[in-house]
Amino acid sequence: MPLGPLRPSPLVEQAAERLREQIAAGHWAVGSKLPGETTLARKLGVGRSTVREALRALAGAGLVQPRQGAGVFVLATEPTRDWPTRLRRAAVTDVYEVRMAVEVQAARLAARRRTPEDVAAMEAALEGRRVASGADDAAFVDADIAFHAAVVAAAHNPVLDDLFAEFTPVLRQGLIDLLSLTGLRTHDPNTADEAHEALVRAVADGDAEAAAEVVREELEDPFAGQDGVRTPSSGTAPAPPRTPS
Structure with missing residues (x-):
């Protein structure tokens, strides 16, 4: 499923779900770096702050990890359940x-x-x-x-x-x-x-x-x-x- 503009509802949840789908489908392999916030925001049709919150949610689920000065990297294709x-x-x-x-x-x-x-x-x-x-x-x-x-x-x-x-x-x-x-x-x-x-x-x-x-x-x-x-x-x-x- 390609990235595309989102519906005007809970945008952070939608953005997180769309990114999660892409990761699960292997669009970004484990260990790879995600596109920058500006690029993701443009493709999703949302603001950078929405993307930032969505990435934070994915990090909390164990899917991605932000690295200071390097970007956000994929850690897993399935969320970690506590x-x-x-x-x-x-x-x-x-x-x-x-x-x-x-x-x-x-x-x-x-x-x-x-x-x-x-x-x-x-x-x-x-x-x-x-x-x-x-x-x-x-x-x-x-x-x-x-x-x-x-x-x-x-x-x-x-x-x-x-x-x-x-x-x-x-x-x-x-x-x-x-x-x-x-x-x-x-x-x-x-x-x-x-x-x-x-x-x-x-x-x-x-x-x-x-x-x-x-x-x-x-x-x-x-x-x-x-x-x-x-x-x-x-x-x-x-x-x-x-x-x-």
Whole structure:
């Protein structure tokens, strides 16, 4: 698609989109220098300030890079998606797999590093989860996630804290949807309570491997035994979890 005059609407967005199309089509190869602002403005039928803002948007997307005194160069043909954007578009099953990796290690570290305050926070969160068993699915999932956040916090690793916080919104909605579809809590409103209590006990006792194993078994269990669904070890993507855990 050749460059040409733009419609009189959000010109910066239009200019950025037209330039993005040209880059994606290979009109300017990776590593090449874009024409100057004056040339681009003339071809697009806009002012230099509009082109400047459009290039800034492309730079923010990781497509181009301005170099002082040299011009603007193409870095990539596809925009770089930041972490929150990737998570918003991720399938809940993918997020759940990452959750397992994060929480198993967090439980192990929590058992080694927990303080009396951490244990008290976990016990309070466990009680909050039990209280929420009489509430709707959304409130129960919130209480369940709060419990697991307390375990992650006890690991005293800010990177694990951040990872857990980043994927929690996607996980939360996925689990609410699953509970609504399956009706699992109809017969077991406080599902997996024993496993959660065992996790608190393992962390409090400082038994790192027991804590990790409790989390591993609880997060793996929802995938097992579902009709027509392969388990994660089979090499295919697992079905979404049947319950928060």
